[in-house]
Amino acid sequence: MTIPLPDCAGTYVLLLEACRWHKLPIGRFGQLVLEPGCYLYVGSAFGPGGLRARVGRRLQRGKPLRWHIDYLREHTRLVAVWYACDEQVREAAWVGAVAGMGGITVPLPGFGATDHPGQTHLFHSRRCPRLREFEEQLQGRQVPPVQGWQVEA
Template sequence: MHAYPGTYTLVFRSSVEKPIKIGKLGTLFVKSGYYAYVGSAFGPGGLKARINHHVNRSSRPHWHLDYLRPALSVCEIWYTYDQARREHQWATIHSQARNVVQPLPGFGSSDCRCLSHLFFYRSKPSGTYFRRRIRSELNDHARFVIEKPQKNS
């Protein structure tokens, strides 16, 4: 992964069930299953810096995900180096998936009109299916990459 700007989805697995306080946003009751978090990284360090921050767990929470991160393990990283800001389009695609829940309104979306950028799935979301949706709905979308995390996180 490079330090280029782009959009990402982090797919996490949770095997715990417990409440977690998400800063001033409120409390999220974490369930066993999978969580997908959509974000973008157009600042210094690009995707490499942002994803490394989330994969390596932060001791000082900055983003909503930092509060939730200790209860989750990373399964997959989906990303694109697309110069267009695709975060909201990706969140819309996630929100239209079958049996998906947006468990905490405002999570990761305090600066936009999306209900949430966090999605809960009972079974692991398919990166291949997501890629097909992107290709069918966003004709000018750049290459979509699916990776496994490099270290156990």
């Protein structure tokens, strides 16, 4: 799969679809009960290759399971990626925006946020939200414009 994202630093949200129930072992967290619906994972990309490299790694299957999101990716389908190029760390603002959308729940507190105790970077919704809903939640947070990449089914 070609990743049509820029190689800039920035923040992203992966929208992942789960079609069936599944129990996933997630390192020290124990198990995540994966239920059907849309999972939203907030991450950042400040290393070499920026967004293209980081999201590209997140999309690979069959690789060693190193990060929390790697466990989830093995059992979900990528639906879309929302992203923005930015040299500043914006994960907290993006996490707040996702959490503020309607119908959002936290399936496993602390997931993907070992560097931010008490937070989570993973959310669940029965349906995948639209980019516009996310942009509305970001209003007033002084963040760069968000782009969206819709993955073809």
